[in-house]
Amino acid sequence: MSTLRFEALKVSSARKPVKFEELDKKSAIFGSNVFNDKSMRQYLTSDAYQGVKDAVQHGKKIDRKLADYIALGMKEWALSKGVTHYTHWFQPLTGTTAEKHDAFFETSYDGSDPVEKFGGGQLVQQEPDASSFPNGGIRNTFEARGYTAWDPTSPAFIFGTTLCIPTVFVSYTGEALDYKTPLLRALNAIDEAATSVCRYFDKNVKKVTATLGWEQEYFLIDSALANTRPDILMTGRTLLGHTSAKGQQLDDHYFGSIPTRALVYMRELEYECMLLGIPVKTRHNEVAPNQFELAPIFEETNLAVDHNSLLMDVMQKVAERHDFKVLFHEKPFKGVNGSGKHNNWSLATDTGVNLLSPSKTPMSNLQFLTFFINTIKAVNTYEALLRGAIASASNDHRLGANEAPPAIISVFIGEQLTKVLAELEGVSTGKLSPEEKTDLKLNVVGKIPDVLLDNTDRNRTSPFAFTGNKFEFRAVGSSANCANSMTTLNTIVAKQLKEFKVEVDNLIENKDMKKDDAIFNVLREYIKQSKNILFEGDGYSDAWEIEAGKRGLSNFKTTPKALQARVSEQAISLFSEMNVMNHVEVEARYEIELEEYTKRIQIEGRVLGDIARNHVIPTAIRYQNTLIENVRGLKEIFGAEYETIGKEQIVLIREISEHIAGINMKVEEMTEERKKANELGAQESAEAYCDAVRPYFDVIRNHCDKLELLVDDEIWTLTKYRELLFTK
Incomplete structure (x- = not known):
């Protein structure tokens, strides 16, 4: 063994484990470094507090005078916790987060009367250099101005001694230069479209929220050993290296006892997450050696995306204290499993209903089927665009092997739900007789909870699978920003729900159909139109690749091919119609991702x-x-x-x-x-x-x-x- 490798291993073996003790219950410290509802009630005036709540719940604008009061309360809260600086925390199109720290401390022009200052102007807006971030030609070096603007729907938080204020990032001319802005627009689109459809079933629904639960997979490598590998340091993966005689073939790492050193790291990571309000709940060994996973409780999508971006930064910082290097690359090692970031997506109403979770009543199940089938229809229509949304140089290495889904986008719903859709497809055209309607509701729709209870399964080769009360978008890469895939998914489902509403209303108004009859008729046609996207078998098989071609499904195995769907006429029209991105923003992202x-x-x-x-x-x-x-x-x-x-x-x-x-x-x-x-x-x-x-x-x-x-x-x-x- 070379001297360099020997010294690196000697450092690793001689290192004493870092001891870390949680001093409090997680429930007691959760969100203590977040300017959350509890903190706002304590530090804001009633008007300022209500202004933030109205912005979050109803999208109302916060005027500058009110912003001054909010900033004052936020500053006092931050100073009480030893904070010295503040930053607008945003997510440019680099794939990482960005921040510029400014001190609260200020003096007068002559250097006297020092004071901690932070007003509504600093809270609401700042001007970072827009030309030095990826912009796809929107900004030139001599046109450097860009703006970060406060996103009140994602609470400010403290990390270290800095108050971090989540913001959007746009150019001087208003185009989005970040991941958050299109996501917020897409979430607004799905809210409006889904709420309209929900009112077929419950007139009390006023808001629908897209929820997200990501699963973050990663490798932990000893930093002393990683530092001897230029490829890991420069690219995040090993560009060479013969496979080890023992890899993952014995399946002895998956769900095994977590190594002590890794567990100590995880405990400190979870402690930091609790302080930041990131609700991490699950930790375990993954399939490959030194590969692990953590997952949180479901959250509103915008907040979940922010939390995942923040988490990846926190993971690296905590890892440094434990002499680890975290690898987020989708395929850092040849011959063993790569890492994904499974995006578990659903929709929830303000009345407390998960729209992708069946219930005991036929009416609730008809609502479930409406959103379930419309989601499938959306994926069928825009499968190439979904593939483009998860395309990257690193994810190309992962897709198609070792439990990662293939590049062909398909939907897995399980054998029993496939039978349910087949029965719905057989519904007679036009108005249903009372007997047909009763039989359908009692024998098909009414029994869905029983079907799901014992008969749902998983298909690890499926890119987009229904897993009981949510869809799992398994094809997202571990290093990706969740916003890219979530912006696309929420936009295509919003578009599909919008079209569904038009078709149902047309049957009700022009064909004199009852509401249930109209819904069943439209859903029946959607089932017929979406058969091509449904697949229950082995996504790795040559037979599926041939069959997918016959079905007309795309099979873009490389990023340059996959990205072309991002600027197709279909994509530009979609994002423009749904007010998510204009053609300039769409084309800019395409240029950035190609570059x-x-x-x-x-x-x-x-x-x-x-x-x-x-x-x-x-x-x-x-x-x-x-x-x-x-x-x-x-x-x-x-x-x-x-x-x-x-x-x-x-x-x-x-x-x-x-x-x-x-x-x-x-x-x-x-x-x-x-x-x-x-x-x-x-x-x-x-x-x-x-x-x-x-x-x-x-x-x-x-x-x-x-x-x-x-x-x-x-x-x-x-x-x-x-x-x-x-x-x-």
């Missing part, structure tokens, strides 16, 4: 070439020289017999030379392909990096991994898979 894909593959190519030539080849030559000296020694001792005695060493020398030559040749070819790709336009460049540059990665890696098996372990400089995956 990000290209840059990530470009960086990986450069890093791989660097490691191959500056780590692997020198190490291989060093070992090869040792073998050459050994052969020379044999020749001196045994004379002509050395050719027989040293035969294996000679074969090994030749094999090492072939791999070295292969690496050099392929790195040179890859570099030339990168140069060609760099001269092309955005779409063509991304496709060139995908089709002409990326294939070299596997070839170069194969040569490097073969050398890892041939070269003396004592001089191999790069930490190996067995050490990265099994060091506790």
